[in-house]
Amino acid sequence: MSTFVLLFIVCTLQAQNDDSIFIRRIADEILMNGKAYDDLHVLTKQIGARLSGSPQMAKAEQWGLKLFQSLQPDKVWLQECMVPHWIRGGKDEATAITGNQRKSLDVIALGNSLGSGKNGVNANVIEVKSFEELEAKKDIIKGRIVFYNYAFNQKFVKTFQAYGDAVRFRSTGASQAAKYGAVAAIVRSMSESTDNNPHTGSLRYDSAYKMVPAVAIGLKDADWLSNQLKKTGLLVTLKTYGRFLPDTIGHNVIAELTGSQVPNEYITIGGHLDSWDPGEGAHDDGTGVVQTIEVLRVFKALGYQPKRTLRFVLFANEENGLRGGTKYAEEASSKGEKHIFALESDEGGFTPRGFSLTGSEEQYQKLKSWQPLLCPYGGCEIESGGGGSDIGPLNRSQKTAVAGFMPDSQRYFDVHHARNDVFEAVNKRELELGAVNIAALIYLVDKYGF
Numbered sequence: 001m002s003t004f005v006l007l008f009i010v011c012t013l014q015a016q017n018d019d020s021i022f023i024r025r026i027a028d029e030i031l032m033n034g035k036a037y038d039d040l041h042v043l044t045k046q047i048g049a050r051l052s053g054s055p056q057m058a059k060a061e062q063w064g065l066k067l068f069q070s071l072q073p074d075k076v077w078l079q080e081c082m083v084p085h086w087i088r089g090g091k092d093e094a095t096a097i098t099g100n101q102r103k104s105l106d107v108i109a110l111g112n113s114l115g116s117g118k119n120g121v122n123a124n125v126i127e128v129k130s131f132e133e134l135e136a137k138k139d140i141i142k143g144r145i146v147f148y149n150y151a152f153n154q155k156f157v158k159t160f161q162a163y164g165d166a167v168r169f170r171s172t173g174a175s176q177a178a179k180y181g182a183v184a185a186i187v188r189s190m191s192e193s194t195d196n197n198p199h200t201g202s203l204r205y206d207s208a209y210k211m212v213p214a215v216a217i218g219l220k221d222a223d224w225l226s227n228q229l230k231k232t233g234l235l236v237t238l239k240t241y242g243r244f245l246p247d248t249i250g251h252n253v254i255a256e257l258t259g260s261q262v263p264n265e266y267i268t269i270g271g272h273l274d275s276w277d278p279g280e281g282a283h284d285d286g287t288g289v290v291q292t293i294e295v296l297r298v299f300k301a302l303g304y305q306p307k308r309t310l311r312f313v314l315f316a317n318e319e320n321g322l323r324g325g326t327k328y329a330e331e332a333s334s335k336g337e338k339h340i341f342a343l344e345s346d347e348g349g350f351t352p353r354g355f356s357l358t359g360s361e362e363q364y365q366k367l368k369s370w371q372p373l374l375c376p377y378g379g380c381e382i383e384s385g386g387g388g389s390d391i392g393p394l395n396r397s398q399k400t401a402v403a404g405f406m407p408d409s410q411r412y413f414d415v416h417h418a419r420n421d422v423f424e425a426v427n428k429r430e431l432e433l434g435a436v437n438i439a440a441l442i443y444l445v446d447k448y449g450f
């Protein structure tokens with residue numbers, strides 16, 4: 001072995017040792033003095049659900065701004081963007097009538113769906129389990145309510161795959177049903193929970209067809225409905241009140257630690273500040289928001305001076321428009337900022353498992369080489385192909401490598417977009433360990449580049 005090779009190995013080992021010591025300090029600070037859990041308590045309990053355009057959303061922006069300012073980064077600002085302003089407008093209701101039996105169903109209108117009006121929709125229900133079945137039954141759809149009863153495929157070990165597989169019925173089911181004359185749609189909730197809470201989420205109308213009301217139904221009621229329909233015809237009365245107000249002003253809340261050596265290379269860490277309205281937006285995405293803030297707090301607490309410029313972003317309007325993420329990428333490009341890496345935490349605040357990356361093979365190998373440093377804190381799995389909705393536009397506009405923080409996925413869809421997505425569903429240790437992993441990865445990307 002030449003002296004040069006030996007020196008190289010010694011230096012590499014020394015660097016790894018320095019890194020593991022610094023990451024240990026990050027972990028100690030977060031696990032001993034962490035603020036993420038307390039921050040989440042304020043966000044969920046004092047502010048609550050944060051639909052785009054709602055007063056709580058505006059309150060959350062001010063909360064985020066003040067919290068960032070209190071940590072004294074180099075810069076803090078609000079980045080304005082126009083956001084859609086959908087309101088639920090009332091309490092969504094559905095009643096099933098069979099013979100002289102009436103049963104109220106636990107439903108919630110899908111986000112962006114238009115209301116039924118005061119008189120409601122009153123029609124026979126027809127169940128389908130696929131779009132192919134809808135197509136086959138197209139001649140008997142007219143005047144009916146289409147019930148999409150497609151369950152999460154239990155064979156997927158990672159629940160995001162089951163969600164990705166099923167979510168088409170929520171996003172496009174209403175318009176596909178309206179195409180054949182349906183008057184409304186009921187969608188089996190995007191969940192595999194054992195309770196009966198309905199899970200909302202956005203739908204997209206196809207403007208070619210009538211915009212019919214659409215609701216999600218709790219899983220127990222979905223099974224009940226399906227069983228009843230096997231025995232007899234069934235009438236459902238549906239009342240929803242959703243509507244759009246004019247677009248309104250929203251903001252990304254941004255803090256920056258300016259790079260000391262390569263300030264024109266940007267690294268973004270973020271989560272989204274908006275949420276759906278039935279719960280408190282705790283796991284989606286309060287946890288990503290407070291983890292983002294915690295990463296800034298720990299760097300300041302340890303006196304860490306980044307080489308590159310670090311941006312901490314609480315994105316606006318992820319749930320029903322993505323206007324925040326879009327605006328952030330547009331401004332980055334128009335200012336000629338070079339964004340080398342972006343990371344989002346938007347898969348819940350559960351036990352950390354690792355990271356997923358959309359980038360080059362070389363970048364993937366680099367991330368993989370840091371696995372021994374992250375693994376002691378839970379971040380052992382390095383997957384390819386991930387990211388986050390809000391950082392997607394950066395990847396599309398300037399090929400920024402994007403990563404998704406990947407916590408354990410088993411319980412996420414028990415609470416996702418439902419009334420039980422509340423502070424109490426979040427575990428303090430799991431939340432903090434997530435912040436440790438994110439901070440550790442950001443430190444490594446900053447130190448070595450990407």
Ligand SMILES: [Zn+2]
Nearest residue numbers: 284285318346
């Ligand atoms: Zn989310």
